[in-house]
Amino acid sequence: MAGESMNYRLQVLTPLLVGDGRSLSPIDYMVWRDQVNVLNQERIFKLLSRGPRLDGYLNQLRRAEKLDFATWGGFAQNYAGRRIGFEHHSLTKHWESTRAEYCHIPVFASVAAGPYVPGSALRGALRTALIASRVNAGLLSTIDQAQDPRVARRPGDLTERHADMMRALPVSDSCVAARDRFKVYMVRVSSLTGVGPKYTQTWKPNPVFAEMAEPGTEFRGAISERAFFQDAVSMESLRWKEKPSVSALFEAANQYAGLALASHESYAATAGLADLGRTVAALRSRLAEVKENGKGCLLALGWGTGIYGKTAWPKLDDETYRRILSRHAVYARAIRTGLPFPKTRRVVFMGDKPVSLPGWVLVEGE
Numbered sequence: 001m002a003g004e005s006m007n008y009r010l011q012v013l014t015p016l017l018v019g020d021g022r023s024l025s026p027i028d029y030m031v032w033r034d035q036v037n038v039l040n041q042e043r044i045f046k047l048l049s050r051g052p053r054l055d056g057y058l059n060q061l062r063r064a065e066k067l068d069f070a071t072w073g074g075f076a077q078n079y080a081g082r083r084i085g086f087e088h089h090s091l092t093k094h095w096e097s098t099r100a101e102y103c104h105i106p107v108f109a110s111v112a113a114g115p116y117v118p119g120s121a122l123r124g125a126l127r128t129a130l131i132a133s134r135v136n137a138g139l140l141s142t143i144d145q146a147q148d149p150r151v152a153r154r155p156g157d158l159t160e161r162h163a164d165m166m167r168a169l170p171v172s173d174s175c176v177a178a179r180d181r182f183k184v185y186m187v188r189v190s191s192l193t194g195v196g197p198k199y200t201q202t203w204k205p206n207p208v209f210a211e212m213a214e215p216g217t218e219f220r221g222a223i224s225e226r227a228f229f230q231d232a233v234s235m236e237s238l239r240w241k242e243k244p245s246v247s248a249l250f251e252a253a254n255q256y257a258g259l260a261l262a263s264h265e266s267y268a269a270t271a272g273l274a275d276l277g278r279t280v281a282a283l284r285s286r287l288a289e290v291k292e293n294g295k296g297c298l299l300a301l302g303w304g305t306g307i308y309g310k311t312a313w314p315k316l317d318d319e320t321y322r323r324i325l326s327r328h329a330v331y332a333r334a335i336r337t338g339l340p341f342p343k344t345r346r347v348v349f350m351g352d353k354p355v356s357l358p359g360w361v362l363v364e365g366e
Helices: 043-050 055-061 067-080 091-096 119-134 137-145 149-153 156-168 232-238 246-271 274-293 319-325 331-338
Strands: 004-012 019-024 029-031 035-039 080-085 105-108 182-195 198-203 209-212 218-225 296-300 344-350 353-357 360-365
Touching: 004 019, 019 353, 029 091, 043 055, 091 182, 119 156, 119 296, 137 156, 137 274, 137 319, 149 156, 182 246, 246 274, 246 296, 246 344, 246 360, 274 296, 274 353, 274 360, 319 331
Parallel strands: 105 209
Antiparallel strands: 004 218, 004 360, 019 105, 029 035, 035 080, 182 198, 182 209, 182 344, 296 360, 344 353
16 A cells, blocks of 8 residues: 655755765776766777787786876876766875875766665665664663673664664655766865863874765655555554654654764864864754754765764763773774764865865755
8 A cells, every 4th residue: 555755855965975885996097187087998998909009008907006197198088988077176186195095986876877865875864863863861771781692792773673663664766966966075084182171183194085976966756655554553563652754754863963963063173173163063054944944854874974874872972872882892992092982073175175074965855
């Protein structure tokens, strides 16, 4: 039995990367005139097979870390399958000074028709926010004090039942967007060191160059409400206290976004990243507008969102939460330092300045 469907519009607010696992290696492209020229290797091989240069090209592909532009630059001009401009001309010098092993460029999810946002990416961000809105300090304390070793190993399992509503709300893949709305951005990891309250901000040494949708890019899709999950019998059998609805998801997402942005604003102030602080303040202002009109939500999704893309408890300074994390090797060392958690953020450079967080979008019903 079918339910109602609502079309959504996803507007990119900060550079967004929703990948599909693919990336461009340094021998898949050449940088020329401040843009990444993705080589059409099939056409190049066909051309070179007619003459004596094929062996030389294959030898360089076998040995090279980056293709020699002086020798093969003509291919970047004439045999590029597509061209992705750098966000700013300064990225060329950064790319040239970066070792080849760090020049793999993750690309946006796409099909033959163009780039799109998979429904699973949007659904996952909404699901995380929904669970976070249902988890409380009592459940966190239960996880902290549990004697069952299975709970200790997988503390998140007790929160999963709060995601049941998502079974009734399928999210479609978006329609494709125009390729000219995508650029290669440089992203670096900011880190804090020292002892509070005075911390020192540093940058991890190796940047990431990534194909991202620029702010203002729009994607459209649909969210359905499956009616057969909303009748009284189904709700009683599933022990749901409320009917699944898009409005409930949006409310949960906005609550989650408020907590995440407050943390990011505090981090920007502590790290002394003034431009980043202004971007976060603008996002908080936009969130207030969205809450007031009640027609959408702010979300962080895709690559680079960090722990706020997956945690069901966004109050990261909570002592009970930190104690639970300290029992797991992947987080124990970070918790023991006593530094704000997490002490790192991925920051997108724009105009050669650390300006933005990746992945913030506005989702509105149409």
